Amino acid sequence: MELRHLRYFVAVAEEGSLTVAAEKRLHTAQPSLSRQIRDLEYEVGVPLLTRSVHGVELTAGGRAFLDHARLALTQAEAAAEAARRATQPAKQVFAVGFTTGQEVDWLPRATGLLRGELAKIEIRVSSDHSAALASELGQGKLDIAFLRAEQNPDIALKVIAKEPLVAILPSDHKLADRKSVDVRDFVGETYIGISKVPRVLRGVIADYLKRRKLEITPSFEIDNYAMAISLVASTRGVALLPASARHFLPWSVVSRPLRGEAPTIDVAIGYHKANTSQVLKTFLSRIDELTAER
Template identity: 65%
Template sequence: MELRHLRYFVAVAEEGSLTLAAEKRLHTAQPSLSRQIRDLEYEVGAQLMIRSVRGIELTAAGRVFLDHARLALAQVEAAREAARRAAEPTKPSFALGFLTGQEMDWLPEAMHILRDELPNMEVTVSSQYSPQLADALTRGRLDVAFMRPEAQTPDLAYRLVTKEPLVAVLPSDHRLAACDAIDPHAIVGETFVSVSNTAPALRVVINDYLERSNVAIRPDHEVDNLAMAMSLIASTRGVAFLPAYAQNFMPWSVVSRPLEGEAPTIDLVIGYNKANASSTLKLFLSRVDELIARVSKKLGDHADGSEGDAR
């Protein structure tokens, strides 16, 4: 069994089609791809895929094998990335990742710590969805990420940064904007904007909160990012439940209000790969408590001095 067999198998499983995998992902001929899959099944000793009217479907053995194949490919990528970094020992580098929008609060203090300790270090920064950050950490492309704790990430460790309360976000001239706090039952019948699977952790928190509150409502729209959320809220006169940091992205036409009672929260964590032995990572983690304290103080000072509709 070779790595190419694993890559071919994962591509077919994700595309659900031999034709699409061959043309879009692998740039090879379909007969050759079919032969490689048959060779893989022979090596494994079990049928991994079957053809159906919906395309290619995984057998029970195939679903189990897919998880291990992805993990094996991720570990190979991590090893390759580690080797590349080791080949340039005189040029230290550190890769930071952020759930899009969180860098506004956390990047300046993170850079302060790194520049304070290692002024000549090359720091790279990326902004992505949380599942993508988890994948980049697993593959060794990032050292640290400010993200959500993602399910099924056994190679990663997480340290809690803060628990962010959710707030109601709605148009500034909405009837509920006059309320000091929003009762979740009040949004029944309103256009409800929720998040897509690009934010699985947040989606679970929102759905659990609605269920605990006995609010039966289905989203009218699902958004991939905060910019899209703000646009839809303003244009459809909708209401959304979003983490408090979304207030950094609110235009004048949109306001936030706290939720009545005990508001749901979502964890913001620092994620890193357990196998990452970087001395810079250890140094960074040793100063995480200081980082949290400094940012929390700044956010607290800002909240105390803020006025107007972003409550």
């Protein structure tokens, strides 16, 4: 029994016709196909098809054989593909991390810098809060990360953009009707603050409120966009978040720019100083294109 016998049998079973299978699927003569099917039935030892003027139908044995024939063909193709992959050199992995929300703006630009390398490498993308990305850079799990200005002596940083903070509000909140929001209007509202985990963002917001001579006690403290937006929607609270949070807003939550000079938080490229990846060197040599395009 050969794989071609199985392919012929499956084609006939699926088409329900020797003629159609021969002409449209297998591109062979019908008499030749009939001989192949007879040889297969002889090998199996039972009839697999019944023939009539209306075409062919599977016997009980044919129905049982069909599932196994399909599986055998699938396994044979998988074996061939595995053999082909084994003879190809493994692609170098280039791992890129993004502070949650940044991938929407920066992933297309990042891959654009490596357009000449894409056929030779495998890019792996992940997202997390900035402190976690800094830790993964330090452990060698990431080659580069789009993150905040985390303090780590082993990580080199290059600031590529300054992202403004915006007010996040329920869509039917009284402040949502305004074109811009004065942070002083947050006083007396349910305020969703930032936990100690996103320490850079927490520091930027604390410094902003201090400069505005405001003390606002958070009702909740969160460490990610999803939780902040969920609490804004469910508690009818307000929050200050980087503008990239707008990519995640449902219909029930809106963003508004802050009145006056809005605080900004740095978006930086980070990489381990000891990383000798040639792909990383190529990326860094073209990094000015990120800021120029921005």
